[in-house]
Amino acid sequence: MDDTVTFAGWELPHRPGYLNTASIGIPPLRASAVVADVVARWAVGAASPKDFDDDVEAARAGFAAITGVPVADVAQGATTSGLIGPLAASVPDGTRVLVARGEFSSVTRPFAVQAHRGVRVTEVPLPELAAHAGDHDLVAVSVVQSADGAIADVDALLAARARSGVRLLFDVTQAAGWLPLRLHDADAVVGAGYKWLLAPRGTAWLARRPSWVDGPPAGACWPEPVPHSAGWYGTRDRWGGGLYTPDPPARPGPAGDEEAPVWFAHAGAAVTLPWLASLDADGLRAHCVGLADTLRERLGMPPAGSAIVSVRAEGAADRLAAAGVTAAVRDGAARLAFHLSTTPDDVEAAAAALC
Numbered sequence: 001m002d003d004t005v006t007f008a009g010w011e012l013p014h015r016p017g018y019l020n021t022a023s024i025g026i027p028p029l030r031a032s033a034v035v036a037d038v039v040a041r042w043a044v045g046a047a048s049p050k051d052f053d054d055d056v057e058a059a060r061a062g063f064a065a066i067t068g069v070p071v072a073d074v075a076q077g078a079t080t081s082g083l084i085g086p087l088a089a090s091v092p093d094g095t096r097v098l099v100a101r102g103e104f105s106s107v108t109r110p111f112a113v114q115a116h117r118g119v120r121v122t123e124v125p126l127p128e129l130a131a132h133a134g135d136h137d138l139v140a141v142s143v144v145q146s147a148d149g150a151i152a153d154v155d156a157l158l159a160a161r162a163r164s165g166v167r168l169l170f171d172v173t174q175a176a177g178w179l180p181l182r183l184h185d186a187d188a189v190v191g192a193g194y195k196w197l198l199a200p201r202g203t204a205w206l207a208r209r210p211s212w213v214d215g216p217p218a219g220a221c222w223p224e225p226v227p228h229s230a231g232w233y234g235t236r237d238r239w240g241g242g243l244y245t246p247d248p249p250a251r252p253g254p255a256g257d258e259e260a261p262v263w264f265a266h267a268g269a270a271v272t273l274p275w276l277a278s279l280d281a282d283g284l285r286a287h288c289v290g291l292a293d294t295l296r297e298r299l300g301m302p303p304a305g306s307a308i309v310s311v312r313a314e315g316a317a318d319r320l321a322a323a324g325v326t327a328a329v330r331d332g333a334a335r336l337a338f339h340l341s342t343t344p345d346d347v348e349a350a351a352a353a354l355c
Helices: 029-043 047-066 080-090 105-112 126-133 154-164 263-278 281-298 316-322 345-355
Strands: 003-005 010-014 074-077 094-100 120-124 139-140 167-171 188-192 204-208 309-311 328-330 334-338
Touching: 010 029, 010 094, 047 188, 047 204, 047 263, 074 080, 080 105, 080 167, 080 188, 080 204, 080 328, 094 105, 094 126, 105 120, 120 126, 120 167, 126 139, 126 154, 126 309, 139 154, 154 167, 154 263, 281 309, 281 345, 316 345
Parallel strands: 094 120, 094 139, 139 167, 167 188
Antiparallel strands: 003 010, 074 204, 188 204, 309 334, 328 334
């Protein structure tokens, strides 16, 4: 790394031209130092499984605070699709699932593979989700779209839920960590930690609200999800008798259904998520969106209010790479992401490469 930047009093590595947080986030130095220490202790046999329990709970509470859901409804896991899978397997036969066209497949595929039960997945353009929601049983959508950073109209979807009883599952993987979120009225909220939440790969969380089973207003009851991945970690006595019996008492709520955590990953998440939760959410958004919209202005594009900029121009990805700008290619376009370690110089480097 060439230097560092400071955000809200914390230092982050600055790799000039790194505009790829939507793929992998760059953690603050405190987080990477903690993970390095854990690896060092593991390497000499000084780590103990119990050591990570507090980390798991700190990260869980951080996810709840960032998304605005009760911590008691949050289960941890390793991937979003792995957490969505038991929900998809539990929806009634014939469930009609509405998704955005071009939605990330971790959201859609768990439902698509239930087609043998008559579960139907229908795609419509993102702006049309709320208009069609009442004709379906579930809307599953990323709050911020992976390919181009488009933002779902959460308020319109919540209004559709109140009118029709349609359930809502929001994926916040590309939103949590820069976009203010208050999703306590959703039926399920899922997100991975290794992008904007700046945690290591191997952390994800699912808030399953009671309304997933009981139904929102005007909605029907659904079966309780079967915890297909339930293991020893979700038991009340995980360090005692719960280890060696086939059906030990589970912890209350969705945490009783969870599999064992990826310990080292949660050590990092226990640093980054509580920190991000403590920041001023509007100020965080203003920082990220301000940089992104500055690039959009330089490129003659209208502001979008998103931390992700998608540039669909001939040779854009190659020009960025040649200029030392790290971005991604998604859906045939160059995708640039602006987060805490991004500086105005990075914006200028991208603009110079693309103009």
